Amino acid sequence: MLRIGFITFPGFGVMSFSAISVFETANTVVGKQHYDVRLLSEQGGLVRSSVGVQVQTEVFGASTFDTVIIGGGANRPFTPALLAYLRQAADSSRRLAATCSGTFFLAEAGLLDGSRATTHWFFADEFRARYPRVRLEEERLFVVDGSMWTSAGMTAGIDQALAMVEKDLGADVARAVSKTFILQSRRAGGQPQSSVLLEEQRSDRIQIALAYAQNHLHGELSLERLAQAAHLSTRQFSRAFREQTGTSPAKAIEKLRIDAALVLIQEGRHPIEAIARQTGFGDSERMRRAFVRAFGEPPRAMRRNARVKTEPEQAQQREAMS
Helix, strand or coil: CEEEEEECCCCECHHHHHHHHHHHHHHHHHCCCCEEEEEEECCCEEEEECCCCEEEEEECCCCCCCEEEECCECCCCCCHHHHHHHHHHHHHCCEEEEEHHHHHHHHHCCCCCCCEECCCHHHHHHHHHHCCCCEECCCECEEEECCEEEECCHHHHHHHHHHHHHHHHCHHHHHHHHHHCCCCCCCCCCCECCCHHHHCCCCHHHHHHHHHHHHCCCCCCCHHHHHHHHCCCHHHHHHHHHHHHCCCHHHHHHHHHHHHHHHHHHHCCCCHHHHHHHCCCCCHHHHHHHHHHHHCCCHHHHHHHHHHHHHHHHHHHHHHHC
């Protein structure tokens, strides 16, 4: 059995509990208690959330867990005891994770210096100013760097927890949990937190179709499927989509795929062919043509350029840390 310790603090965000539900549901899917989730706090007892709901917790003390997660909240009580426990967990736990602004706690404890991490885009400027030694990747849904897992806004914590379940119990279990959550699949960590297409104001039905597309970039996104997601006929959907976005559904889907692929390409950790499959292009040649149309250069050239730009930054970070 894997013990999951979830750290709470006065003013923690209730939405953080969505990650806990992933582990709870995984237990149901496998038919046994594979995960033992405990709520922790510095003092133990009742802890009040940001909306006034109180939860019963146990003192984290010297307890050890396979995975320790800290969520975000309206305030950030950087108490010496809490920061010390996070440092202890970094040494004794297989994984140490944060959701949303919870990443600030890991950074404050000095656990992310020189590492890659993410947080909610709203806090990105503040985070970068406070923790310049952390390699912030605010465009990503979640980031895994060694034993450190960090995620963006609260729903990204679900994707992060699903990735943990997939690593522990396999893709089939993770898919079953996603289905229980009314999700077709978990979003990849490299998927952007936001998109211009999704930020602009549209009718609810067009927004639903765009959100559906972003969550299913790896699969087939035909006009018929998007129209079905929007609960419109294909003719109604196509006309409404063009009126509200100024482009066709096919071009909009290509833009979403390019956005997602660009993050992974610039990161440089995955083969081009794998990125093409993950983001729904199917093969690297189709993705190459899309990138040339959008940027005037192919993915491999953009990856090389990203490396050239990143190397001086990494040298400066190493110098600052020495």
